Amino acid sequence: MAMQTSLQDEAKDDHLLLWILVWSELIAFGILIFGFLVVSTFDAQAFELARLxxxxxxxxxxxLILLVSGYFVAVAMRNRLALQTVKRPLTIAALLGFCFVAVKLFEYWGEVRYAHDATxxxxxxLYFIITGFHLLHVFFGAIALLLVAWRPARENLILIATLWHVIDxxxxxxFPILYLA
Structure with a gap:
């Protein structure tokens, strides 16, 4: 009985650490996005021109790539009771994550020349800081997805699924703040 209580307490600590990580990520991105919005109000014309x-x-x-990858992570979570069935959807999600990285790098290739314009x-x-920070999260998240697919465990599946959905x-x-506003 004492052993079971100890395991339950440990699981609660794991969930607490997960939520501390999730909220710290949301706060970090929130500060970056808030800073972007504040600066954009002071230099609205230049920001509007840059968005072009x-x-x-x-x-x-x-x-769309990230949303589909998130779907495959959700499929893995739905199948988490049979751990052998989570490998394929996690691998697909990871490959889509790497696809996101490749597409983003291609996009950067076309945009980097404008970063030197004084206006x-x-x-x-700010754009490269925010999207680059997100890009690193996607890249390392995709690696983590592959690691969990390789050696699945329910606790790791819950952790990476939660983090992947936060990244989404x-x-x-x-997306709408930087590209569509």
């Missing part, structure tokens, strides 16, 4: 150099169609395709540099500095959620906030 973005490619919202590519970013929209990346949004647009503030926008693009953050992008769903970033």
């Amino acid at each position: 150099h973005l490619r919202p169609g590519i970013a929209g395709a990346n949004t 647009l540099d503030t926008f693009f500095e 959620l953050v992008w769903l906030v970033i």
